Amino acid sequence: QITLKESGPTLVKPTQTLTLTCTFSGFSLSTSGVGVGWIRQPPGKALEWLALIYWDDDERYSPSLESRLTITKDTSKNQVVLTMTNMDPVDTATYYCAHGIVTTILGAGYFDYWGQGTLVTVSS
Amino acid sequence: SYELTQPPSVSVSPGQTARITCSADALPKQNAYWYQQKPGQAPVLVIYKDSERPSGIPERFSGSSSGTTITLTISGVQAEDEADYYCQSVDSSGTWVFGGGTKLTVL
Numbered sequence: 001q002i003t004l005k006e007s008g009p010t011l012v013k014p015t016q017t018l019t020l021t022c023t024f025s026g027f028s029l030s031t032s033g034v035g036v037g038w039i040r041q042p043p044g045k046a047l048e049w050l051a052l053i054y055w056d057d058d059e060r061y062s063p064s065l066e067s068r069l070t071i072t073k074d075t076s077k078n079q080v081v082l083t084m085t086n087m088d089p090v091d092t093a094t095y096y097c098a099h100g101i102v103t104t105i106l107g108a109g110y111f112d113y114w115g116q117g118t119l120v121t122v123s124s
Numbered sequence: 125s126y127e128l129t130q131p132p133s134v135s136v137s138p139g140q141t142a143r144i145t146c147s148a149d150a151l152p153k154q155n156a157y158w159y160q161q162k163p164g165q166a167p168v169l170v171i172y173k174d175s176e177r178p179s180g181i182p183e184r185f186s187g188s189s190s191g192t193t194i195t196l197t198i199s200g201v202q203a204e205d206e207a208d209y210y211c212q213s214v215d216s217s218g219t220w221v222f223g224g225g226t227k228l229t230v231l
Contacts, residue, residue: 037220047159047167047210049220060218063125096166103155103173108214110157112178114166 002026004036004097004115011121012087018120022080022097029075031055035100036080037111038071040093048093052100052107053080060107089122126150126215128223135229142201144226146211148192156194157212158187160205161225167210171196198228206230 008020022036029036037052051071052060061069070083080097095118098111129147136142146156156174159167169178171187174194184199194213198205211223 039222046225047161047212047222049212049222052220060220063219101172104214106154106214106216107218108154108220110155110169110172110212111159111167112169112172114168117166 002099002113004099004113006095006097006115006118008095008118008120010119011123013124014088014122016087018082018084018087018091020082020084020095020097020118020120022082022115024078024080024097024099027099029053029055029073029078029080033102035102035109036073037098037100038080038082039096039098039111040091041096041117042090042093045093050084050095051082054102054107058107087122092120092122094119126213126219126221128156128211128213128221130209130211130223130226132224133227133229135231136201137231138203139200142198142205142228144196144198144209144211144228146194146196146223148194148213150192150215154214154216156187156189158185158194158196159210159212160207161210162207170209201228201230203230 004024035054038050053071099113102109127149158171161167174189175187
């Protein structure tokens with residue numbers, strides 16, 4: 001059974017760096033064709049893909065946020081960490097991590113299991 | 125940048141067929157995926173690779189693709205299908221993208 005859970009601060013101040021941890025079970029991030037991604041959703045708004053790390057250490061980022069994001073993995077701990085720098089109130093959102101299945105050489109795929117999400121509020 | 129465009133809302137009566145479209149702004153179109161999200165819950169995958177249905181998803185959910193348009197069809201809509209639906213794909217550079225979402229209202 002695959003499960004994922006996000007953890008991190010619920011409140012951050014503007015200009016601070018956000019660090020979120022996704023702790024998962026039921027799969028290994030060293031298995032070919034597997035990835036873990038981060039997606040966020042501002043209150044009342046649409047899903048926005050942020051980043052993905054693949055089993056082979058390849059990383060992909062949203063072009064609009066790439067300069068602020070870093071995704072890393074610790075396979076031994078079954079964790080994926082996302083850092084986002086220079087937080088702003090517009091970054092207030094529920095942040096999800098999800099298990100990804102890669103279906104093409106290009107690295108395309110989908111998310112078949114999601115964490116429950118964690119609401120992060122950016123405010124002074 | 126690659127964009128997926130969905131109608132903001134679709135309304136149907138119970139038992140009718142709902143069709144939600146997702147238009148990609150460029151070719152080639154990669155496979156598309158659909159997620160259902162109910163209020164306060166995480167998204168759930170309902171269609172993958174344009175038309176495949178994960179185990180546990182009712183048969184009334186189906187997907188199709190034509191040109192740059194992907195369609196999610198829900199046949200015999202039930203009240204429990206009321207939710208937001210998001211399409212997702214990947215562009216030619218490997219960037220994952222979500223559509224803007226469609227709110228399905230069951231009248």
